Amino acid sequence: xxxxxxxxxxxxxxxxxxxxxxxxxxxxxxxxxxxxxxxxxxxxxxxxxxxxxxxxxxxxxxxxxxxxxxxxxxxxxxxxxxxxxxxxxxxxxxxxxxxxxxxxxxxxxxxxxxxxxxxxxxxxxxxxxxxxxxxxxxxxxxxxxxxxxxxxxxxxxxxxxxxxxxxxxxxxxxxxxxxxxxxxxxxxxxxxxxxxxxxxxxxxxxxxxxxxxxxxxxxxxxxxxxxxxxxxxxxxxxxxxxxxx
Amino acid sequence: xxxxxxxxxxxxxxxxxxxxxxxxxxxxxxxxxxxxxxxxxxxxxxxxxxxxxxxxxxxxxxxxxxxxxxxxxxxxxxxxxxxxxxxxxxxxxxxxxxxxxxxxxxxxxxxxxxxxxxxxxxxxxxxxxxxxxxxxxxxxxxxxxxxxxxxxxxxxxxxxxxxxxxxxxxxxxxxxxxxxxxxxxxxxxxxxxxxxxxxxxxxxxxxxxxxxxxxxxxxxxxxxxxxxxxxxxxxxxxxxxxxxxxxxxxxxxxxxxxxxxxxxxxxxxxxxxxxxxxxxxxxxxxxxxxxxxxxxxxxxxxxxxxxxxxxxxxxxxxxxxxxxxxxxxxxxxxxxxxxxxxxxx
Numbered sequence: 001x002x003x004x005x006x007x008x009x010x011x012x013x014x015x016x017x018x019x020x021x022x023x024x025x026x027x028x029x030x031x032x033x034x035x036x037x038x039x040x041x042x043x044x045x046x047x048x049x050x051x052x053x054x055x056x057x058x059x060x061x062x063x064x065x066x067x068x069x070x071x072x073x074x075x076x077x078x079x080x081x082x083x084x085x086x087x088x089x090x091x092x093x094x095x096x097x098x099x100x101x102x103x104x105x106x107x108x109x110x111x112x113x114x115x116x117x118x119x120x121x122x123x124x125x126x127x128x129x130x131x132x133x134x135x136x137x138x139x140x141x142x143x144x145x146x147x148x149x150x151x152x153x154x155x156x157x158x159x160x161x162x163x164x165x166x167x168x169x170x171x172x173x174x175x176x177x178x179x180x181x182x183x184x185x186x187x188x189x190x191x192x193x194x195x196x197x198x199x200x201x202x203x204x205x206x207x208x209x210x211x212x213x214x215x216x217x218x219x220x221x222x223x224x225x226x227x228x229x230x231x232x233x234x235x236x237x238x239x240x241x242x243x244x245x
Numbered sequence: 246x247x248x249x250x251x252x253x254x255x256x257x258x259x260x261x262x263x264x265x266x267x268x269x270x271x272x273x274x275x276x277x278x279x280x281x282x283x284x285x286x287x288x289x290x291x292x293x294x295x296x297x298x299x300x301x302x303x304x305x306x307x308x309x310x311x312x313x314x315x316x317x318x319x320x321x322x323x324x325x326x327x328x329x330x331x332x333x334x335x336x337x338x339x340x341x342x343x344x345x346x347x348x349x350x351x352x353x354x355x356x357x358x359x360x361x362x363x364x365x366x367x368x369x370x371x372x373x374x375x376x377x378x379x380x381x382x383x384x385x386x387x388x389x390x391x392x393x394x395x396x397x398x399x400x401x402x403x404x405x406x407x408x409x410x411x412x413x414x415x416x417x418x419x420x421x422x423x424x425x426x427x428x429x430x431x432x433x434x435x436x437x438x439x440x441x442x443x444x445x446x447x448x449x450x451x452x453x454x455x456x457x458x459x460x461x462x463x464x465x466x467x468x469x470x471x472x473x474x475x476x477x478x479x480x481x482x483x484x485x486x487x488x489x490x491x492x493x494x495x496x497x498x499x500x501x502x503x504x505x506x507x508x509x510x511x512x513x514x515x516x517x518x519x520x521x522x523x524x525x526x527x528x529x530x531x532x533x534x535x536x537x538x539x540x541x542x543x544x545x546x547x548x549x550x551x552x553x554x555x556x557x558x559x560x561x562x563x564x565x566x567x568x569x570x571x572x573x574x575x576x577x578x579x580x581x582x583x584x585x586x587x588x589x590x
Binding site: 001002003005006008009010013016017080081082084085086087088089090091093244245 | 317318319320321338339342343345347349351353354355357358362366367369370371372373374414
């Protein structure tokens with residue numbers, strides 16, 4: 001119960017201080033809308049065909065939503081020593097970091113909902129597997145967040161975290177099969193695609209929306225969950241090695 | 246309203262471990278720590294008794310902050326052992342965190358949150374329930390004279406207010422052991438006095454306190470026992486009375502005058518061979534002797550060289566004297582260096 005109090009305290013503080021600030025909320029709304037508009041205009045498709053690009057927009061929204069603030073909530077707090085307050089709390093490091101990343105996960109999922117809401121105005125969202133969509137969105141958010149965490153704790157400066165984060169995020173959009181199927185990528189790039197969490201997350205979301213995907217659902221779920229655990233474990237290891245010196 | 250703390254924070258922590266035993270509250274044994282080529286701690290050992298206010302006194306870079314970071318689990322030592330509240334922290338540095346409160350040398354609360362929100366957040370980290378943490382936060386804000394600023398953002402606080410709120414944050418979970426790193430550095434005289442008063446009250450309520458400071462008079466006034474720390478080593482640990490004991494037979498005087506020490510010193514040394522002289526400044530000397538001595542002959546000797554005595558002050562046995570003798574570091578130099586660092590850029 002006391003661990004839960006601490007967990008909610010950290011989550012609530014991050015929400016108030018970072019995620020629920022007007023600039024961040026407006027970014028969370030504008031970004032998915034801009035992406036959706038950009039792809040519709042570029043592809044020249046009719047509004048009714050929005051379902052074909054919806055999984056991609058949701059994935060990108062989640063990816064950017066989860067990773068947008070981690071450089072601040074983690075790297076900056078470490079830099080200005082307020083992170084030490086958390087390290088001094090009688091809590092396992094696993095709980096502390098889970099609380100620190102929960103805000104990003106929630107914000108990412110909320111960002112992913114924006115294109116869905118917009119699409120629901122245009123179409124009736126036929127044939128969506130809501131259970132799979134929820135599981136896929138959540139796992140995509142968790143894995144993206146832990147990828148962002150991995151970057152945030154691997155560096156010591158905020159600008160480094162932001163730079164490396166962008167270095168990963170933007171190529172990921174084109175390598176994860178969202179807009180170019182993995183099977184159409186050059187052979188030497190495919191292994192890179194398979195180690196990106198977004199590849200598996202995007203496939204789950206595509207299957208949940210369109211009913212078809214490149215990978216087995218269960219395999220994608222297990223691989224995405226495993227990647228999340230691995231990234232989280234590496235991040236904790238980095239914190240213990242680099243921040244508690 | 247006096248400050249009170251529980252015997253330990255066991256009630257607030259998830260897994261605080263066993264209750265604090267009757268042995269030392271803190272025990273450090275042969276702590277060694279290097280940062281690359283730099284040796285920060287070269288075998289630091291000491292213990293702090295239950296309810297004691299223990300002072301670590303030393304210049305910048307002596308290893309005081311590194312010691313606190315190791316004792317609180319924020320750093321790992323290369324070798325040595327630590328016991329806090331009877332819990333062996335050598336294998337698990339985080340094991341005793343429920344028992345301790347930490348006040349770092351730099352305020353590290355959240356600038357975007359108000360004073361009240363900061364305290365409530367810190368209490369939540371120790372599992373304190375909503376109504377209880379609001380009550381504690383209001384009580385501490387009142388006790389630290391910050392009630393009126395409770396709703397203001399921490400970023401807008403003055404340096405003294407920030408320091409007081411940081412101390413309040415270290416107490417919000419009512420720890421049995423409190424670590425304070427330079428709590429009065431760089432703040433106004435009034436706030437420093439209030440903080441010293443609070444520390445006295447805390448000690449009175451049974452809280453064990455480790456205080457690091459470079460203010461000799463602060464250590465002298467507050468601490469039950471004092472350790473001198475220099476270049477990663479503890480060179481002396483004792484009570485104030487025992488530290489002053491060797492100086493009880495001291496007969497010395499600080500004399501300042503017009504004219505240069507370089508001219509006056511050889512002259513007075515020749516004129517008064519039974520006294521010992523040490524240059525302490527460009528126009529000042531320290532005179533010492535094995536027994537009581539008068540000042541008349543000294544004044545005449547200085548005047549014979551064209552100087553004029555401006556001030557003569559008897560040197561009484563003080564911690565400052567002990568510290569200077571032990572470390573060869575002038576207290577003013579230590580204070581100046583620290584205040585220069587504390588000054589906002």
